[in-house]
Amino acid sequence: xxxxxxxxxxxxxxxxxxxxxxxxxxxxxxxxxxxxxxxxxxxxxxxxxxxxxxxxxxxxxxxxxxxxxxxxxxxxxxxxxxxxxxxxxxxxxxxxxxxxxxxxxxxxxxxxxxxxxxxxxxxxxxxxxxxxxxxxxxxxxxxxxxxxxxxxxxxxxxxxxxxxxxxxxxxxxxxxxxxxxxxxxxxxxxxxxxxxxxxxxxxxxxxxxxxxxxxxxxxxxxxxxxxxxxxxxxxxxxxxxxxxxxxxxxxxxxxxxxxxxxxxxxxxxxxxxxxxxxxxxxxxxxxxxxxxxxxxxxxxxxxxxxxxxxxxxxxxxxxxxxxxxxxxxxxxxxxxxxxxxxxxxxxxxxxxxxxxxxxxxxxxxxxxxxxxxxxxxxxxxxxxxxxxxxxxxxxxxxxxxxxxxxxxxxxxxxxxxxxxxxxxxxxxxx
Amino acid sequence: xxxxxxxxxxxxxxxxxxxxxxxxxxxxxxxxxxxxxxxxxxxxxxxxxxxxxxxxxxxxxxxxxxxxxxxxxxxxxxxxxxxxxxxxxxxxxxxxxxxxxxxxxxxxxxxxxxxxxxxxxxxxxxxxxxxxxxxxxxxxxxxxxxxxxxxxxxxxxxxxxxxxxxxxxxxxxxxxxxxxxxxxxxxxxxxxxxxxxxxxxxxxxxxxxxxxxxxxxxxxxxxxxxxxxxxxxxxxxxxxxxxxxxxxxxxxxxxxxxxxxxxxxxxxxxxxxxxxxxxxxxxxxxxxxxxxxxxxxxxxxxxxxxxxxxxxxxxxxxxxxxxxxxxxxxxxxxxxxxxxxxxxxxxxxxxxxxxxxxxxxxxxxxxxxxxxxxxxxxxxxxxxxxxxxxxxxxxxxxxxxxxxxxxxxxxxxxxxxxxxxxxxxxxxxxxxxxxxxxxxxxxxxxxxxxxxxxxxxxxxxxxxxxxxxxxxxxxxxxxxxxxxxxxxxxxxxxxxxxxxxxxxxxxxxxxxxxxxxxxxxxxxxxxxxxxxxxxxxxxxxxxx
Numbered sequence: 001x002x003x004x005x006x007x008x009x010x011x012x013x014x015x016x017x018x019x020x021x022x023x024x025x026x027x028x029x030x031x032x033x034x035x036x037x038x039x040x041x042x043x044x045x046x047x048x049x050x051x052x053x054x055x056x057x058x059x060x061x062x063x064x065x066x067x068x069x070x071x072x073x074x075x076x077x078x079x080x081x082x083x084x085x086x087x088x089x090x091x092x093x094x095x096x097x098x099x100x101x102x103x104x105x106x107x108x109x110x111x112x113x114x115x116x117x118x119x120x121x122x123x124x125x126x127x128x129x130x131x132x133x134x135x136x137x138x139x140x141x142x143x144x145x146x147x148x149x150x151x152x153x154x155x156x157x158x159x160x161x162x163x164x165x166x167x168x169x170x171x172x173x174x175x176x177x178x179x180x181x182x183x184x185x186x187x188x189x190x191x192x193x194x195x196x197x198x199x200x201x202x203x204x205x206x207x208x209x210x211x212x213x214x215x216x217x218x219x220x221x222x223x224x225x226x227x228x229x230x231x232x233x234x235x236x237x238x239x240x241x242x243x244x245x246x247x248x249x250x251x252x253x254x255x256x257x258x259x260x261x262x263x264x265x266x267x268x269x270x271x272x273x274x275x276x277x278x279x280x281x282x283x284x285x286x287x288x289x290x291x292x293x294x295x296x297x298x299x300x301x302x303x304x305x306x307x308x309x310x311x312x313x314x315x316x317x318x319x320x321x322x323x324x325x326x327x328x329x330x331x332x333x334x335x336x337x338x339x340x341x342x343x344x345x346x347x348x349x350x351x352x353x354x355x356x357x358x359x360x361x362x363x364x365x366x367x368x369x370x371x372x373x374x375x376x377x378x379x380x381x382x383x384x385x386x387x388x389x390x391x392x393x394x395x396x397x398x399x400x401x402x403x404x405x406x407x408x409x410x411x412x413x414x415x416x417x418x419x420x421x422x423x424x425x426x427x428x429x430x
Numbered sequence: 431x432x433x434x435x436x437x438x439x440x441x442x443x444x445x446x447x448x449x450x451x452x453x454x455x456x457x458x459x460x461x462x463x464x465x466x467x468x469x470x471x472x473x474x475x476x477x478x479x480x481x482x483x484x485x486x487x488x489x490x491x492x493x494x495x496x497x498x499x500x501x502x503x504x505x506x507x508x509x510x511x512x513x514x515x516x517x518x519x520x521x522x523x524x525x526x527x528x529x530x531x532x533x534x535x536x537x538x539x540x541x542x543x544x545x546x547x548x549x550x551x552x553x554x555x556x557x558x559x560x561x562x563x564x565x566x567x568x569x570x571x572x573x574x575x576x577x578x579x580x581x582x583x584x585x586x587x588x589x590x591x592x593x594x595x596x597x598x599x600x601x602x603x604x605x606x607x608x609x610x611x612x613x614x615x616x617x618x619x620x621x622x623x624x625x626x627x628x629x630x631x632x633x634x635x636x637x638x639x640x641x642x643x644x645x646x647x648x649x650x651x652x653x654x655x656x657x658x659x660x661x662x663x664x665x666x667x668x669x670x671x672x673x674x675x676x677x678x679x680x681x682x683x684x685x686x687x688x689x690x691x692x693x694x695x696x697x698x699x700x701x702x703x704x705x706x707x708x709x710x711x712x713x714x715x716x717x718x719x720x721x722x723x724x725x726x727x728x729x730x731x732x733x734x735x736x737x738x739x740x741x742x743x744x745x746x747x748x749x750x751x752x753x754x755x756x757x758x759x760x761x762x763x764x765x766x767x768x769x770x771x772x773x774x775x776x777x778x779x780x781x782x783x784x785x786x787x788x789x790x791x792x793x794x795x796x797x798x799x800x801x802x803x804x805x806x807x808x809x810x811x812x813x814x815x816x817x818x819x820x821x822x823x824x825x826x827x828x829x830x831x832x833x834x835x836x837x838x839x840x841x842x843x844x845x846x847x848x849x850x851x852x853x854x855x856x857x858x859x860x861x862x863x864x865x866x867x868x869x870x871x872x873x874x875x876x877x878x879x880x881x882x883x884x885x886x887x888x889x890x891x892x893x894x895x896x897x898x899x900x901x902x903x904x905x906x907x908x909x910x911x912x913x914x915x916x917x918x919x920x921x922x923x924x925x926x927x928x929x930x931x932x933x934x935x936x937x938x939x940x941x942x943x944x945x946x947x948x949x950x951x952x953x954x955x956x957x958x959x960x961x962x963x964x965x966x967x968x969x970x971x972x973x974x
Contacts, residue, residue, distance in 0.1 A: 038796075039788060039791065039796075041898050043791065043796035043897075044796050044797055044798065044896065047796055161554075172943050200941065200942075201941060201942070201943055202942040202943065203942060203943050203946055205898075205902045206942060207892060207893040207902065208687075208690075208691045208694070208892075210683075210687040210690065210691070210820070210934070211683075211684060211687050211934055211937050211938055212937070212942065214680075214683055214687070215938060217642065218676075218680075220642070220646075221642045221645045221646050221649070222646065222649050223645075223646040223647065223648075223649030223650035223653065224646075224650075235798070235894050235896070235898070238798070238893065238894050239892055239893050239894070242803070242822075242892070243820070245808070245809075246808065246809060246810055246820040246821070246822060246823075247810060247818070248809070248810060248818070251554050251557075252554050252557060252558045253642070255554060264797070267797065267800075269798065269800050269894070270800050270801065270802045270803060272802075272803075272808075273808075275507075276553075276554045276557060306526075306544070372552075372553055372554065374507055374549070374551070374552075375506070375507045376507070376549070380551040380552065380553065382479075382553045
């Protein structure tokens with residue numbers, strides 16, 4: 001009898017210990033999903049972001065992880081294939097049960113995963129500048145909205161360089177089309193005449209720029225200072241700038257300000273013809289701050305190559321990741337609903353010596369810098385906004401969205417609230 | 431050295447020698463001049479672009495023998511300050527870091543790491559002001575083309591004070607061309623004159639000038655209501671003349687743009703035409719063979735970084751061999767087992783194309799690689815003022831014609847060409863005559879692949895060298911081949927150039943996106959009517 005009881009006790013203790021061990025093992029880590037293309041056309045840009053996330057996670061783990069648990073990266077490859085993005089997102093949320101996902105680059109990939117994140121109530125941090133006109137409960141936009149990149153760039157050209165004639169050149173897809181629509185309305189509101197705006201769209205990967213550059217040249221010889229605002233997508237940029245230089249147009253004659261040419265893109269090309277042209281970003285590798293130096297050093301050590309550059313979307317992930325960590329610690333749990341509530345108002349340092357705050361519309365505050373391209377593929381910062389700019393989800397310059405606002409705090413809790421009609425039109429984004 | 435160029439001295443030998451000795455003594459003293467060093471220091475310490483410009487101006491006015499060189503270094507972004515003591519140095523990349531030297535004395539200061547020095551930054555305004563300062567120092571340069579460039583630069587400056595300097599120069603100048611350039615520059619500067627008569631005379635003088643700067647200025651004069659009517663009329667008349675001329679050139683330019691686009695299409699498609707023609711093999715990996723050629727250019731440039739100007743002549747045969755060998759491997763390894771099964775060939779070669787892309791991604795990284803354009807291919811050549819052709823396009827147009835001619839010669843006059851034609855026309859008969867058709871297939875495939883590689887070298891000068899390079903051209907290549915007629919080289923040439931010109935004629939009217947669509951629609955309709963293209967193949971093979 002006694003012996004039996006003893007045995008029972010031992011068994012019970014053993015069961016308890018093993019159960020505890022088991023559950024400890026199961027909850028030992030917090031899974032973090034990384035949804036960036038590692039193959040296909042977008043691999044060029046997105047691979048770097050995957051590495052950035054791995055570095056940030058490794059570092060956080062060195063500091064002891066989050067809530068006493070280690071972070072475990074789960075990397076999937078959506079292969080630049082938009083429907084596959086949705087599948088992989090579902091896999092991350094349903095099968096891997098990740099606490100949060102960092103990923104996407106193109107707007108179409110974000111639109112593709114959006115329904116998945118909303119259905120399964122996941123969290124997505126999106127690190128790239130985009131066209132705005134969206135605010136989802138489940139997405140945090142750490143890249144720039146048009147008013148954090150395009151509008152300040154145009155202000156710079158208009159006020160500092162005295163530009164009066166505008167070429168809006170872009171690749172033919174949603175980001176350039178929306179951005180140019182916003183810019184066109186903005187320019188007209190500033191009194192620019194219709195005849196002083198030229199809009200041009202080209203297909204993806206356009207490589208024969210001869211006649212378009214000739215047209216720009218002609219447009220620019222009308223006696224007014226002319227500038228090109230370029231939303232040309234990554235790959236088509238090299239032949240574009242080469243042709244500009246070959247036709248003898250220098251940055252001093254007709255400056256080009258680009259929204260998708262950064263350090264990473266410049267590292268793959270001969271920068272000779274680009275010197276003096278401009279780019280607008282919220283971060284440049286050449287920023288002379290301590291935080292930035294430290295970040296670059298860590299990046300070089302992590303990637304094992306001191307020639308690799310850092311760029312704006314990397315900083316966006318840096319900010320987004322730190323915000324998520326802070327929000328999780330604030331909420332005391334990784335539960336998406338709790339994190340969504342906790343993250344609003346969370347402030348973390350950015351790499352330019354300031355503070356980034358998560359706003360109720362799920363966009364963050366950012367400073368805007370204008371840089372001139374230099375021979376070494378870096379940017380000379382020639383202008384910056386006095387303070388940070390709050391990301392505007394719904395542009396004030398589009399008639400269809402000027403009355404709409406996003407606010408994910410109670411009592412509104414709406415991504416597209418129409419202040420005129422007082423209605424929240426549900427998850428309708430167009 | 432620059433200080434020899436800056437003064438043109440004449441005189442007896444003895445005077446020259448004493449002069450030279452005196453000059454050396456003076457030069458040494460001047461090189462180490464404390465004033466110059468102080469100005470340099472100020473340049474290094476300047477926080478704003480205005481302060482930098484002020485310092486640069488003082489450098490230019492210092493009369494120091496190295497002033498021109500230092501300003502040039504500043505403009506080219508070679509001036510740095512050291513992080514430790516803020517000393518201004520000239521730095522050039524050497525290995526992982528920089529080799530630095532003193533800007534004033536040229537003294538070698540050894541090597542430093544990448545992050546030990548900070549570059550003196552420039553913005554566009556400062557850059558153009560620097561250019562102007564340099565131009566002023568170069569007005570009396572010994573080199574004619576540099577003198578000419580300096581004079582034109584001054585003309586653009588809008589700096590009316592330079593008129594007297596230029597007029598004085600014109601009196602001393604012996605070269606007619608430069609004299610004329612000075613006159614033009616003076617006239618351009620006088621466009622801003624207060625006095626209406628001078629202004630109108632200046633307008634008359636520049637009325638045939640095609641430079642964008644003059645055009646812009648005249649447009650402004652013609653539209654400026656604060657000026658007298660006469661000036662405005664004169665400007666409008668001059669502008670009209672210029673515009674009429676420009677319109678004529680525009681058509682010429684468009685034709686050139688079209689031919690140049692066409693030549694790229696021909697270059698990309700011609701190799702495909704060979705492989706497609708021989709046995710109807712649809713080689714989806716053709717684009718990747720082009721890509722390999724482009725990467726070969728990159729590797730050649732990496733291997734001989736000091737000989738960028740010669741990299742293309744080396745890369746052309748290298749790319750031919752690399753892509754040709756890969757092509758032969760594809761033929762031997764895969765395609766030959768699938769002859770007569772077009773669908774399977776298409777799928778298999780598509781698979782090969784994906785493998786090649788991912789291989790390149792793994793070996794070279796998914797990022798685009800930087801291929802430098804040799805100096806002889808940069809810029810443009812002015813045929814007449816106002817009508818310039820870009821050099822890289824011109825070379826590629828010529829190159830594609832040469833490749834086409836060579837291929838034609840190979841097919842016409844070599845044994846391989848003869849055998850290829852025989853096999854294409856009637857395989858069974860050719861075999862019966864003792865031709866090893868198997869070997870001919872292999873070599874033909876290799877030839878087509880090699881030409882694709884050569885096309886890659888040309889494309890590396892126009893577009894991005896990355897894993898996706900091939901995909902961008904495969905559709906266009908097929909389009910050209912199908913339109914021209916399968917296996918017909920002349921057809922490929924005519925259809926490539928034709929499609930190029932048509933696209934470029936459409937582009938200004940309807941935009942690049944719609945132009946592409948219209949061309950495709952036209953092609954589809956055309957193929958409906960004539961399925962075998964512009965120049966259909968005749969003979970028994972075509973029927974079988």
